[in-house]
Amino acid sequence: MSESETFVNFMGGSPLNRLSWLRSSPPFLNNIVVSPATRWVVFRSGQPLVTRSNGVTKMAALTTPDVRPYLGPEPFFGQGEKEGEAAAEGVPSLEAARFRGAPVVFLGLDESNVTSSSALPSSEFSKGDPEAAARKVQGTPYFSLDVSHLDQKDADSLLEKSKTDGGRAFYSEPRGAIRGMSMLDASLFALGRSMVDWNARNKFCAGCGSPVYSMWAGWKLSCSTLRPWADNTGKEPCTTAKGIHNFSHPRTDPVVIMLVVNESGDKILLGHNKNFPPTFYSALAGFIEPGESFEDAVKRELWEEAGIKVWGVKYHSGQPWPYPSTLMVGYYALSDPSKPIRTDLDNELEDARWFTREEIISVLEHPEGTNFTGREFVDAPNTEAAEKARRGAPPFRVPPPTAIAGVLIHNWAYGKNPESVSAPLNGRL
Template sequence: MSERPNVYACVPLDRAAHRRKDADWLNEARRSATARVLPVWQSRNFVTGPADAPRAVLVPASLDLGQEPIFLGLLTEGEAAGAPVFAVDLPGAESPDTLPPLAGLGRFEDLRSVGPQMPPGEGAYCAYARGMAWWNARHRFCGVCGAPAAMAEGGHVRVCTDAACATHHFPRTDPAVIMLVHDGGDRMVLGRQSRFPPGVHSVLAGFVEPGESLEEAVAREVLEEVGLTVTDVRYCSSQPWPFPSSLMLGFTARATSFDISTDQDELESARWFDRAFLRDHTPSDDFRLARKDSIAHRLIRDWIDQG
């Protein structure tokens, strides 16, 4: 499974981390004629094209968007390979797609709506831009002393401006396990939360707690959510999920108990589903699987195909 990247993974950029501390290089890169910017507004990405074939818009860095850019890296694919790419968050603009630098170039869309239809590389660097913009916007002040925190190292660090504190803050990623529980045969568990769109069912998931291994988190979350014990916890693949800041770690696990007891605080419902049903069903408002850009959908489809 790990040989095929998940949606939003494998961003086609050289992150060039060694350049982040070189302020002179960053300034020169911003002024480069090839430099491009991915605008972000209210956690939405700037895209163009029809709804069924959206494309990311990388605008010239020479456009004045009035905000400090975040260095993402150097393009590694296409004719523009080697070009520096930045993200710019536009938090104060009421309707930024009408600003003179952006007018007529595209529109801002929620990546969760357009990402599944985008070319994989473009979806990946849009996700990267979204995640970095979100983190910087929410860490403008030091979490230790409350003083303003200034952007540093191309937006990958924020430093407390109080010299007596000077704490360095780094982007956080919240690890979450997502697991397909099966019975060792042709049944697997799917559940739904009340906040899901009508009919949507998915595999189980939950955040890793401090002092807990990934395997322990899988077993604990399954027991808490559906009352099942599991063994044979196997890692499959991972997916960046910047909605807002998670890393989804995909697993399968074999149940050793089979009577489901649903935690109503976590799930609206959960039950066993047969492989044949999942293979042959027609998506409807009564039953459909998790969104296609999610690792949950990937886990389910791969399990179905193995039978």
């Protein structure tokens, strides 16, 4: 890979055109929802609805008629005070507002098979003929739908609509769902799950505690006291009435994840977290804290978790990680393996140790070296099921290439780092 190329991790490199400037346009959204080309990805309690056929897992892509019973009354976006009533135009607190029906998010437009991107200005929908403008949109529009509120019978009805010839449909454990997915499906999963989770977790205004409602096709939450018909007698004005507030928009938590290499480039440091499956080792990681850079966080986290000092911190790549909504920021760093390792500072790790390239390659080339079932990350460590999973496995395991930690390890082991981050192989960070 040359320096001019961008390294793309799994779940990154989304082919979706998000059309963010049209999220607040009810004419666009209401017309695109009913398009025959539109597809829906479904989540239930964070679990994606997937299909599996011939060993290939895909996000189930339902049509609007398939999910119509759960969308609520029209208009779907820009709803007014009463059922069936459209919101008044020009009211900021009602832009593409949604008060009724299951939680919905517009994810974007897949333009993989079209020759040009859709760059329709919002004026074509607000001032012209919305139906005619919608027909100009090329590609496949995608929405997410959260059906966590459905009973088992209704949830199972969606399984029947999702089945493919010779395959099966099911709600999958999230980590186990992504194996073998295409770039599009992985992107839909990452974006859809993060947005569904954010909408589900945030039911009340962080400014005043009142209930919130959805705007901008699921991309903004607004305090219910801001509705024009709200009765706010005796209440102080909500702080969200003015300015921009980070709790009104989707949250992404940045995490640094770093592979520590010795100066000669033939050893790496990996750790075993208390919550990991048995014998699983990975690159160390931690959340960014206020008032520090990414590089600061790399150094702080490695000191807190392993008691080591590092230098030569070098960026590699990033990866969206929808568990629930994290951005993994990958780094390499140098350290001295002759110095003692300490895991007693924050007690997050059970073990941390240096591994040689030969040890790592032997695990990478073992059929079970990076193979995990989704349940292994859900079940408590050292359960009977986890013990059975270890039988016949290598002495330790490392992350698969679908995780950025696995990419950092694999690229170091086989010398496949991009030129800009190849220094860990020769000690010139």
